[in-house]
Amino acid sequence: MATSRSSTELLEQIEKLSGQTVSDCYQCGCCTSGCPIGEAMDPPPSKAVRLLQLGEAPELLDSDGIWMCASCLVCGTRCPRAVDYARIAEACRVLVLRSKQSRVDPDTVTGPELEEIPQQAFIAAFRKSSV
């Protein structure tokens, strides 16, 4: 769980931060169809919005999908209901970061991983994702 707040509060926060109305989405899936990394996105944009509609905001905040979104804005541009998922994903990331919880534990980083990860990315990960 990324934060201790209730899922209703989280949804309110996400809508406020993103300026989007989650109930506007009628689940046509156009965002997922156009997403350049739609195959890898988990959950894909339309499913992510569905989770919010169902009151499952904590599940979305814990997901990898929100971090994969590169904010290319294709989803929002083509959305027939003018819902901008890139803004929603950004709001989710902001909420996770503001919750000041460590997502990266230095003790769990293994030797081979240390070799592989660029130094800059390694430091950025700690600055962003750990308290």
Next chain:
Amino acid sequence: MPNDECRLTGTQPPADAQSTIDNRQSKIPRVGVFVCHCGINIAGVVKIPELLERVGTMSGVVVTKDYKYCCSDPGQQMIRDSIKSDKLDRVIVACCSPTLHETTFRNACGEAGLNPYLCEIANIREQCAWVTADKDEATTKACGIVRTTLTKVVHDQPLEALTVPINKRALVVGAGIAGIQAALDIANAGYEVVLVEKEPSIGGHMAQLSETFPTLDCSQCILTPRTVETGRHPKIRLMTYSEIDSVSGYVGNFKVKVRQKARYVDFKTCTGCGACLEKCPGRTESWFERGLVRGKAIYRLLPQAVPNRPVIDAKACIYLTKGKCGVCAKVCPTGAIRYDDTDKFVEEEVGAIVLATGYELFDATKLGSYGVGRVPDVIDGLAFERLLSASGPTSGDVKRPSDGKVPKKIVFVQCAGSRDSTTGMPYCSKICCMYTAKQAILYRHRVHDGQATICYIDVRTPGKGFEEFYKRATDDGIQYLRGKVSKIFREGDKVMVWASDTLAGRKVELEADMVVLATAVVANPDGVALARKLKTQIDAHGFMTEAHPKLRPVETLTAGFFLAGCGQGPKDIPETVAQASAAAAKVLAMFGNTRLTHSPTTAEVDEEICVGCGYCERTCAYDAVKVDPARKKAAVNAALCEGCGACAVACPSGAMTHKNFTKKAIFEMADQF
């Protein structure tokens, strides 16, 4: 406007009525107030006993009564009895909106010998009980509404409904299946019909279709008996290649100016042999073939055209643009070609007008990411109908436009523009789910090893036999993929479609030979322009607005105009035909009368005061007020006046008044509230 044709008995009350008014005004008016409970609609919020008590003390009120449902027979009888026993000369019914029961209560008063226009409605339901929760506040407000109405009713004058004669001929605009059906129904009842169509032949979009859902009967086969009947009907005056130039007049007495476009072919001499069609070298975009083939400059839309006469497209004709060629004239065995033809204007007088202006498909090139215009093998639904049609450019063989190959895989894309608030068409186009299923089935009939995939958001099948038809499509191996398509582009000779399968929760990339878009149904732009010209109401999307969405679905708010077909909103053929027959029935109901009654609460001019400034004329939305330039006096055509009161408000000198809505009464009412 022939004002004298209307019996304007409402302008001045008859002599005896006048003396009665004088007597009444010298006396204190005797007003009866009847309060309706409307079950608990009013009585549940407004405290009826308190309301009756407070109203009973108001000046002029001689009797107050209440009843559970005043609109019921006993309720009306109570009012009738009270008028006689209490010698009432004014009546107020405090009940629901006047749009619902004003006529009921005015008729009841009329039956009891009271002039109906001395009965007023105090709306204490919609404007009080339904919008006020607090009982004390509601009761006080109801008192205020009744007091205000009381102020008005004592100023009311007795009026007589005015009547106008009816010209029992109808005009039908648009000869698609809606216009054809309406015209035939009216003509078969024995009345003359003028049927105006802008294209050279009748049938509209239905003539373009291959087969129709859900029975798969051939569109031409079921349409042509109707077009032939229309063409030969002695009561139908068919005017093709013509448009409405202007309409003046009012319900029962319209004057219509029709512009018959230059055809360059004499329809009387031409035999429709088609020799000219074969030889013509001029080429143009073919509207009817949806751009799949280049049409000829002299053309007829289809082999079964009614009337079976070609016309020349002046913009494409080599002779008319460059002065050379003249092949059609040379080959014509009867000498029917007239290069000097010009537009002609014809005037028609009719009593009722049916607007059946139809639809167009949304211009899919505006959907940038769907590749229309850039990828030749992305076509719209009507173009695919032409590919499937036996009289189409491929004689019914499914061949893709780019290279004429038979497509082995077709992706059908639904909701291309529809249900999309960003394109300005947030509505459902209603017919696409079914025609896409039909097209996929027909494609699989023609190309047995062909694969059809339908990308949809929701499949909507609310119609007789529709759900069964959808099942037939899925049983036939047609793949339904739930997810709106995001992007369509070309890769080699393939068309790539970025779709998704929201049920499986994943993105899908489809490779197709051809893509068919179910583009949104939009109101015909020519119909929109006509509606604006006629000042009939249209909604935000250009569809004509009915007078009441449930109870007056084929009438407009402008008397004498009726609606049929897709000009009013997207609909399929059965629904269109039903609506057209309904519109015809409304016209016939009107023609069943010898004269039409019209509300006498119209505007009137005091010529002593009027200086002819013309503010009223410019304000009038119904063209009912005209200023005589010689006399510099405004005159109201009472038959056209809808009693909106705009002119009375605009008049700077106070010469224009609205009968039973005089400024004096309105100001006093405002003071009361």
